[in-house]
Amino acid sequence: MTRYLFGRFLQGAFVLWAAFTLSFVVLYALPSDPAAIMIGPSNSLTPAELAARRHELGLDRSLFEQYFGRLGDLLHGDLDRSVQSGQPVRELIGDALPQTAAITGLGLVVGVALGVGLAVAATLTHRRWLRQTLLTLPPLGVAVPSFLVGLLLLQWFSFRWQLFPAIGNSGWRSLVLPAVTISLQPAALIAQLLARSLDNELRQNYVDLARAKGAGPARVNVRHALRNAALPALTIAGILVGGLLAGAIVVEVVFSRNGLGRISQAAVDSQDLPVVQGVVLFGSAVFVAVNLLVDLLYPLLDPRIARDGGAARRAPEAVAVGPAPSVT
Template structure:
């Protein structure tokens, strides 16, 4: 077990290093210079010599290799650098904006999980063929709906048409209702699809017929015997989707004008604030890796067949 755990930790660190390296190179080769964008403004009245000194102070005049080693060393020591535009440490910007994004992503995932489980169980238990066909079709429809379009449609319907949720100065949680729905609907679709297919496959196994023969009700057998066996494929997809929720939250925040990593990312892209963009990539990668590592550790707890014997590797 320890060997398996350490191997997964090593793979996670390798993914984080690759994400850092690739994002660093891509951000550095983009056209433009963040230092020049900020300090070449005529309103600041800086001379070319002063601008050159500023580039040297920020290390922008060094070679790409030296900048990479310097940035990597700072990241290992917990220093994510300074925002050129805000003039404050990047860690401070993340501390101010990340909790809002995390709250939105967590609430969106919980709602997506509830929608997926409800859809899968109702589609399995219902005796109405038309309802079952409808519930099988809904996930495909939800997947095809772009997040930004869904957000705009919800605003148009619930804010402008029905006037149920105000657009201007809503309450703290009232203003999160539509963003959470916007984030949850596309995420729930693949979960529901996998759950429905897994449940259908497990229902054909012999132990289900044995449980029904012993007097188990359809719902009881589904909940006690089928669900645990059908949840493993969905758990894999859930880990991937939960890691991607951060990216989905960025789009949702932009559509609804919410403060968080989405707004911070938009500002950083507009100003080519490389340190902030690099930090957001690292945060998203770390969340993705940590969630999928947790899923790998949960697998053996749900299915005894996947328990890891000493010295074994997967």
């Protein structure tokens, strides 16, 4: 397990380095003037003032010096400062994170509950028309953009029925519509994968044995088949959390909430490159952490994965070689 964790740590470090390098190339190394971009229209600045600003931002150094300088700062936990406000990027993200985390966490809970409930209901029913109706809902949830869902929920539940506030960060009621908005696509993916996986598990011999012992359909699905069927859905948890985080950033703009979405929008509008790069690196770090957590959860759901000392390293491959559930 120690070797496995060390290997996963190295993989995560490589992902973060790749995200940093790619964002640096896109934001700083392209044939443009980052100083002019971050300062804004430079026609009001004299060449001497622009050169002084470039020196202040460290942009008068060579590209390699800038790259390794920023990489060294990152290794020490320094994400630089916002060009517009002068506040450290780490503090900006830390101040906005609780609001975004609240939406993302509640959206994950709602998405998992909806996806699992829909998949179990579709596999429990014996009515073919009802099963087909339930299984047509996930593709619809994947196809509809989250911002459109948010606008529809605003129209119905805020403006027409006035059940939830349309904007702001006040109270738990302001979390409901944003969380539901970002939960629909993860719920749809979970339902698609879990329904296909449950169908496969329900054809296994141990399920027939449980039925022979008198277990009812609900007990067979939830108690016996669901645990094994959850592995493929758990495999995409990293993608789901990344999608939830990205969705939360978009939804915060739609619902006018203070969070990473508002910071990202302001940074893009003002071309505040250190903040943009900081948000990119934070999202990459969340993706790495969630994928590591998922790998550690595999043996808890299926002890066969860790029955020998090195089997934990084969957890992703053990899931990948099975029947690949369709997500279309």
